[in-house]
Amino acid sequence: MLKRYRLKEIVLIVARLSASNEHYFSSIKRFKSVKVPAKTIIVAKNSKNGTDKMIYQCETEVCIANDVVAIIPNESIVLSDYLLYFLKWYQSTNGCINLNYITVDLPVIEVQTKIVQLLNAIQSLMQNRDSLMTVVEDLPRHFSNISMQVESHTSQLNQGFENVHNCYNSLLHKIFKGNFFHEIHDLDSFMERMCKQ
Incomplete structure (x- = not known):
């Protein structure tokens, strides 16, 4: 009933104006920000203390810049809302988020x-x-x-x-x-x- 994935197998991660799959974002190097679609999950530094990460979902298309990570789910495998709940739970139980090592059973x-x-x-x-x-x-x-x-x-x-x-x-x-x-x-x-x- 469950299938295990590494996070990077089911999402496109856009971070620090570079993407793991750059052919989708060929214009990244020419601009200082990148547009990401609605329902993208955003991971950003908490402005209050600068070390904690805030995780939220954008309701509309937004532009991201430095110090922000955008996680764009492949919705044929994982729903953005489901992944948002998972990432918030993961952060609360593990204390931090290392996107390269997260596995999720879906x-x-x-x-x-x-x-x-x-x-x-x-x-x-x-x-x-x-x-x-x-x-x-x-x-x-x-x-x-x-x-x-x-x-x-x-x-x-x-x-x-x-x-x-x-x-x-x-x-x-x-x-x-x-x-x-x-x-x-x-x-x-x-x-x-x-x-x-």
Whole structure:
């Protein structure tokens, strides 16, 4: 079900105005920046401390310059969103990213799509935490005699979000270590069960 690849077999890496496959970027030497397509994964130095790497995905075509690495996935093998989750997980577990030595075990595109949908849903929930908590905490202003209930609900919501965060981290580890695919033989029925909970 999984196939192992070295990262450079499934992506085009554009770094320091040079590319591993320069015939795609024949104009690199004439310009100080290079355009990369939407959904490219960008690895850049964190401007706050200059040593950590920030990993994100560009939503539109962008130009990159020095000190930025662009990773353009071959989407017939790996979805950009799936690879983004993998690289963020990889960095958090390994502390750094050496693109020359990374290997990734990939399921088929259809499975990657379902996993990305699940991870996106969890991410969306976690990103909306603050706004949801603000709304709940603001309820006593609009209704009298509910302060105790709001305090209880706020505490339960905080605990729930902590549980979601812990489950998310555990799920990422299981997916990218390969254990997820050994535990889940029928991904469709697993996804149906997850949606019902």
